[in-house]
Amino acid sequence: MSHSAPRSVRVDLAGRSYDILIGRDLLRKSGAFIAEATDKARACLIVTDENVAPHHLATLQGGLDASGLLHSHLILSPGEKTKNWTNLEKVVETILANKLERGDLIIALGGGVIGDLSGFAASVARRGMRFIQIPTTLLAQVDSSVGGKTGINSPVGKNLIGAFHQPSLVLADTALLDTLPLRERRAGYAEIVKYGLIDRPDFFEWLEKGAWQGVIEGGEAREEAVAISCQCKAAIVARDEHETGDRALLNLGHTFGHALEALVNYDGARLVHGEGVAIGMAMAHRFSAHLGLCEQELPSRVAEHLEAVGLPTRLDQVPGGTGNAEEILEAIRQDKKVSRGTLTFILTKGLGKSFIAKGVEEAKVLDFLKREGA
Numbered sequence: 040m041s042h043s044a045p046r047s048v049r050v051d052l053a054g055r056s057y058d059i060l061i062g063r064d065l066l067r068k069s070g071a072f073i074a075e076a077t078d079k080a081r082a083c084l085i086v087t088d089e090n091v092a093p094h095h096l097a098t099l100q101g102g103l104d105a106s107g108l109l110h111s112h113l114i115l116s117p118g119e120k121t122k123n124w125t126n127l128e129k130v131v132e133t134i135l136a137n138k139l140e141r142g143d144l145i146i147a148l149g150g151g152v153i154g155d156l157s158g159f160a161a162s163v164a165r166r167g168m169r170f171i172q173i174p175t176t177l178l179a180q181v182d183s184s185v186g187g188k189t190g191i192n193s194p195v196g197k198n199l200i201g202a203f204h205q206p207s208l209v210l211a212d213t214a215l216l217d218t219l220p221l222r223e224r225r226a227g228y229a230e231i232v233k234y235g236l237i238d239r240p241d242f243f244e245w246l247e248k249g250a251w252q253g254v255i256e257g258g259e260a261r262e263e264a265v266a267i268s269c270q271c272k273a274a275i276v277a278r279d280e281h282e283t284g285d286r287a288l289l290n291l292g293h294t295f296g297h298a299l300e301a302l303v304n305y306d307g308a309r310l311v312h313g314e315g316v317a318i319g320m321a322m323a324h325r326f327s328a329h330l331g332l333c334e335q336e337l338p339s340r341v342a343e344h345l346e347a348v349g350l351p352t353r354l355d356q357v358p359g360g361t362g363n364a365e366e367i368l369e370a371i372r373q374d375k376k377v378s379r380g381t382l383t384f385i386l387t388k389g390l391g392k393s394f395i396a397k398g399v400e401e402a403k404v405l406d407f408l409k410r411e412g413a
Contacts, residue, residue, distance in 0.1 A: 070106025151183035158189030162204035177227025196373035226313025240391030292320030298370035
């Protein structure tokens with residue numbers, strides 16, 4: 040693929056459509072891409088973190104200088120615990136202190152935490168400003184940067200405070216993933232394989248047959264997988280922007296995964312988001328088989344693939360444990376998909392045949408969790 044012609048995936052939303060550009064070395068030309076996508080912006084605030092800034096901030100600043108876009112920056116601590124009220128206030132107050140106008144830009148340079156936090160700040164500062172996503176992790180490139188979900192965490196649960204606020208552009212520079220630790224690349228892969236398990240069995244089988252190694256290690260398979268993942272998510276978001284229907288399918292594995300993250304108090308040393316999703320997807324398939332919804336062999340196939348990549352699939356693989364079945368169930372009750380007090384899970388009837396299961400009985404969940412060793 041030519042560096043001058045990145046792949047483009049369109050997120051088609053009435054009045055709020057935007058492009059996801061995918062390719063290597065896009066950050067150096069960021070100013071040109073941003074100027075083309077956002078007219079009338081004269082200045083921006085770059086929000087990033089202490090892990091990303093030493094690697095990529097100067098390159099982004101150079102790209103913005105080349106197009107004459109004024110910029111300031113804010114560097115925050117890394118990690119899931121950064122998504123809180125204190126840092127939301129810090130970002131918003133920095134926007135105002137720098138006298139950014141409503142037509143100016145917020146640029147999120149980082150992983151899902153920075154993207155979620157910056158996007159939420161952009162949604163409330165001056166009653167709504169434009170923002171750009173420049174995701175620096177595999178997980179953010181294929182999931183959190185696309186679709187306009189922004190927010191922060193509460194001690195009660197993850198992402199319970201936020202807004203739907205679409206970006207004006209997503210720049211997915213796959214070269215930025217070269218500096219990621221192996222653990223983070225594996226964690227991001229969990230969100231890629233999710234799309235195959237939702238409704239693209241052909242994609243899952245392509246990954247399963249060996250393409251996963253190219254995604255983890257770099258190369259053409261990585262860009263192909265990022266592009267397909269973004270296409271899958273864009274199609275679902277276009278059908279259901281505010282998660283009133285089909286978009287909930289994107290939460291495959293997340294009901295269990297978010298509960299586990301909350302139970303370890305968002306301690307990334309013990310469990311990062313993609314690892315929670317991997318365990319959650321394996322559990323969702325085992326729960327589906329437990330309920331007689333899919334063939335008994337499928338959960339083993341899914342778990343074996345995730346394990347081959349180096350991802351966890353069981354509760355006992357979380358360092359320090361996750362609490363008992365009742366504690367996990369209580370965490371699940373805080374999930375955003377709970378409706379009128381009943382539980383909703385994304386379950387499956389077969390490979391790539393995921394569906395939204397509403398009104399799942401708590402007793403069945405509790406029984407399953409005990410079987411899982413909780």
